[in-house]
Amino acid sequence: MQTEKDNKQAEFDFQAKIDKGDKIEPKDWMPERYRNQLVRMMSQHAHSEIVGMLPEGNWITRAPSLRRKAILLAKVQDEAGHGMYLYSAAETLGVDRTEMLKQLHTGKAKYSSIFNYPTLTWADIGAIGWLVDGAAIMNQTALAKGSYGPYSRAMVRICKEESFHNRQGYEIMCSLSFGTSEQKQMAQDAFNRWWWPAIMMLGPSDDNSPNSDELMRWKVKMESSDSIRRRFIDRTVPQAEFIGLTVPDPHMKFNKETGHYEHGPINWEEFFNVIKGNGPCNKERVKARNEADKNGRWVREAAEAYAEKHKKN
Amino acid sequence: MENQTALFQYCLRLADSNLILSHRLSEWCGHGPILEEDIALINIALDFIGHGTALLQYAALVEGKGRSEDDLAYMRNEREYRNALLVEQPNGDYAKTIARQFLFDTFQYHFYQALQNSKDETLAALAAKALKEITYHLRHSSQWVLRMGDGTDESHSRIQTAFDDLWMFTGDLFDMDTTDETLLKQGIAVDLAPVKEKWQTQVSEVLQQATLKIPDQTFMQGGSRDGRHTEHLGYLLAEMQYLPRTYPGAKW
Ligand SMILES: [Fe+2]
Ligand SMILES: [Fe+2]
Ligand SMILES: [Fe+2]
Numbered sequence: 001m002q003t004e005k006d007n008k009q010a011e012f013d014f015q016a017k018i019d020k021g022d023k024i025e026p027k028d029w030m031p032e033r034y035r036n037q038l039v040r041m042m043s044q045h046a047h048s049e050i051v052g053m054l055p056e057g058n059w060i061t062r063a064p065s066l067r068r069k070a071i072l073l074a075k076v077q078d079e080a081g082h083g084m085y086l087y088s089a090a091e092t093l094g095v096d097r098t099e100m101l102k103q104l105h106t107g108k109a110k111y112s113s114i115f116n117y118p119t120l121t122w123a124d125i126g127a128i129g130w131l132v133d134g135a136a137i138m139n140q141t142a143l144a145k146g147s148y149g150p151y152s153r154a155m156v157r158i159c160k161e162e163s164f165h166n167r168q169g170y171e172i173m174c175s176l177s178f179g180t181s182e183q184k185q186m187a188q189d190a191f192n193r194w195w196w197p198a199i200m201m202l203g204p205s206d207d208n209s210p211n212s213d214e215l216m217r218w219k220v221k222m223e224s225s226d227s228i229r230r231r232f233i234d235r236t237v238p239q240a241e242f243i244g245l246t247v248p249d250p251h252m253k254f255n256k257e258t259g260h261y262e263h264g265p266i267n268w269e270e271f272f273n274v275i276k277g278n279g280p281c282n283k284e285r286v287k288a289r290n291e292a293d294k295n296g297r298w299v300r301e302a303a304e305a306y307a308e309k310h311k312k313n
Numbered sequence: 314m315e316n317q318t319a320l321f322q323y324c325l326r327l328a329d330s331n332l333i334l335s336h337r338l339s340e341w342c343g344h345g346p347i348l349e350e351d352i353a354l355i356n357i358a359l360d361f362i363g364h365g366t367a368l369l370q371y372a373a374l375v376e377g378k379g380r381s382e383d384d385l386a387y388m389r390n391e392r393e394y395r396n397a398l399l400v401e402q403p404n405g406d407y408a409k410t411i412a413r414q415f416l417f418d419t420f421q422y423h424f425y426q427a428l429q430n431s432k433d434e435t436l437a438a439l440a441a442k443a444l445k446e447i448t449y450h451l452r453h454s455s456q457w458v459l460r461m462g463d464g465t466d467e468s469h470s471r472i473q474t475a476f477d478d479l480w481m482f483t484g485d486l487f488d489m490d491t492t493d494e495t496l497l498k499q500g501i502a503v504d505l506a507p508v509k510e511k512w513q514t515q516v517s518e519v520l521q522q523a524t525l526k527i528p529d530q531t532f533m534q535g536g537s538r539d540g541r542h543t544e545h546l547g548y549l550l551a552e553m554q555y556l557p558r559t560y561p562g563a564k565w
Contacts, residue, residue: 057342064556064565065383066366077355180563296346299407302464
């Protein structure tokens with residue numbers, strides 16, 4: 001029987017291991033709250049990859065050239081692969097994919113707020129690769145140094161592909177920005193609409209996120225949201241300027257002393273509303289996932305029935 | 314018929330079927346019955362678009378009028394498209410998508426086996442390369458035909474209905490015209506009569522194994538060889554071509 005004293009010792013050893021920079025592996029002892037937090041993060045992350053296929057999938061059939069179409073197909077395939085990989089990583093903590101998906105379908109589990117915005121024009125595909133994958137990389141390179149082995153390894157692998165996506169998205173924006181005046185307008189419009197949601201997807205301000213300390217100590221969270229946001233902005237603003245796009249933030253300015261950009265006030269009310277389900281596409285996204293699940297049931301049942309009948313004895 | 318015109322038409326025919334089926338498969342993106350199938354369908358759609366693009370590049374070269382593969386894909390209208398009627402049929406449920414895929418994969422498999430030996434080196438090389446992918450596509454769709462046919466009552470009836478509905482579009486795959494005749498003489502085109510036999514044998518075998526009936530309908534639709542399609546193609550092209558047509562001359 002485990003006494004309270006054993007638990008204290010285990011928790012102490014666990015922390016010591018993390019402090020030393022060792023990874024926690026699935027069979028290792030871990031506090032229940034650590035496990036739950038990771039399941040929450042990893043499944044949320046997996047759901048984001050899968051739901052993210054919808055806004056981008058929206059433009060595959062309308063991609064304006066064969067090359068762009070192939071690149072977009074390959075990107076969306078990568079995202080589906082990330083989802084698979086992350087569900088498997090989360091399963092090492094004892095929840096199965098079906099259970100995680102059920103939570104997505106019932107609205108119990110969240111996914112990134114960003115995918116509740118619509119992709120209105122082709123330029124949105126550029127903006128997503130450039131800004132959304134760009135912001136995700138900032139977050140994920142930090143997470144790659146996290147303490148949970150399977151998650152951190154998944155992040156290393158996924159980050160490599162995300163940086164491709166990021167470059168390809170930026171390349172779309174370049175083509176548009178240096179294209180016809182209509183194309184340039186399309187690029188600026190997409191930039192205007194995706195900039196703030198991308199800034200916000202990195203999470204609420206540090207003074208607004210509870211239990212941050214413990215997560216940092218456990219190396220579940222590696223860097224504060226504000227700091228990741230700063231890195232993202234510092235990297236992205238010059239990229240925008242380079243292709244002649246205007247950052248839709250009149251307060252944005254470069255602080256020579258700190259060497260960082262400073263942004264204007266963020267509309268957190270919008271962010272929390274989108275999280276709560278009031279974004280432009282929340283209902284559609286969850287409905288699309290539910291319908292895919294419902295329409296696919298007979299297919300999965302057929303596969304099971306067939307496997308059962310043809311089981312090798 | 315002039316050789317060059319015939320070869321151009323022949324390339325379009327092969328390219329267009331790949332392009333249009335890729336389009337249909339990509340419509341599933343994010344809506345598949347299970348994540349593994351989402352990935353498989355995107356993978357197959359990617360193979361088709363890659364192969365279709367290579368064929369259109371060759372078609373453009375053969376035509377020699379300075380058109381690009383994108384011009385050919387995005388600027389031809391419905392009556393100029395040469396894809397098989399089968400591949401433009403809407404996705405329907407997953408059974409219909411799989412039945413369409415299986416019928417076409419089996420055709421492509423045997424067709425490309427023969428095209429590998431074409432006297433046209435480019436076509437022969439493209440065929441050899443595509444066969445590796447097609448072998449995988451056919452395995453994927455055959456397995457699903459078996460699972461659905463020999464799965465549950467519901468899946469059995471769905472896939473049977475799908476085959477019954479699609480059957481009349483399969484004859485079109487094997488129709489031959491002056492394009493074929495011109496190129497057959499030079500050992501470039503594939504004789505579709507033996508391909509049809511192999512196709513029939515293999516389709517029968519798999520359907521039988523899947524406890525399904527071969528549809529008894531024998532009257533076949535035709536027309537794709539001279540661009541007479543079903544009503545579905547117009548909508549598909551309207552969607553696919555809208556950006557380059559809305560912004561003529563723009564580079565993407
Ligand atoms: Fe991803
Ligand atoms: Fe990505
Ligand atoms: Fe492939």
